[in-house]
Amino acid sequence: MFFASPFVSAALMMLGSVTALPQPENGALMGRQSDCPSGSYRYNSTSCAGCPAGYTCNGGSDTPQSCDTGMYQPNMGSTSCIQTQPGFFTNQRGSVTPSPCPAGSYQPYVQQAFCYGAPKGRFQQQSGRSFLCATCCGWAATLDNNNVNPVNCTGSKPNAWPNSGDGCISSQTSCVHAATCAQAADGTCRKFSFPSLLAT
Numbered sequence: 001m002f003f004a005s006p007f008v009s010a011a012l013m014m015l016g017s018v019t020a021l022p023q024p025e026n027g028a029l030m031g032r033q034s035d036c037p038s039g040s041y042r043y044n045s046t047s048c049a050g051c052p053a054g055y056t057c058n059g060g061s062d063t064p065q066s067c068d069t070g071m072y073q074p075n076m077g078s079t080s081c082i083q084t085q086p087g088f089f090t091n092q093r094g095s096v097t098p099s100p101c102p103a104g105s106y107q108p109y110v111q112q113a114f115c116y117g118a119p120k121g122r123f124q125q126q127s128g129r130s131f132l133c134a135t136c137c138g139w140a141a142t143l144d145n146n147n148v149n150p151v152n153c154t155g156s157k158p159n160a161w162p163n164s165g166d167g168c169i170s171s172q173t174s175c176v177h178a179a180t181c182a183q184a185a186d187g188t189c190r191k192f193s194f195p196s197l198l199a200t
């Protein structure tokens, strides 16, 4: 047996007294303070701990780093953060989960910390969406920001141009009042586009 050799045993005993090797100090092994594996961090002088959710840990002796705004991490023990998907926002560092854009707002881009409000002529009835809906003939969305439901034009002002942010009007012959302007359950709706009758 190799390690049973008296020569090797003597060499190991000599190495054991070399001062560059880890030496106990205050009850801890100093040499272990820089060897926490990736996804964990140094908790105290003898223990590593799993990286908290919302943070990343590169191992070694580094402290946990919080995920930036626009990013999140639901799991412990991570080395990277996740990009917030379109339709959602993450406005605080160290987040565990992103938040859906509320109805009346949207976010078309990844890794964002906020949502855009639906301006005049557009609306969004659902949360967690990456797009806006445009109003139909006979429907309007008049708020400068955060339009949730389109207004159904009725009474003495039963009409509106498509994409209307100007409110309801008394007459309009080229655009028949649509029965509904509501979104389908999957969010499908009339998308914004400039109609040719307004392009001239």
Ligand SMILES: *[C@@H]1O[C@H](CO)[C@@H](O)[C@H](O)[C@H]1NC(C)=O
Binding pocket: 043, 044, 045, 046, 047
């Ligand atoms: C380090 O933390 C662990 C887990 O809480 C504990 O068991 C251990 O006693 C601690 N060691 C020191 C040196 O504080």
Ligand SMILES: *[C@@H]1O[C@H](CO)[C@@H](O)[C@H](O)[C@H]1NC(C)=O
Binding pocket: 152, 153, 154, 155, 158, 177, 179, 180
């Ligand atoms: C919208 O208004 C019209 C009258 O202009 C009415 O007939 C219709 O039922 C209304 N639709 C909804 C969904 O409220």
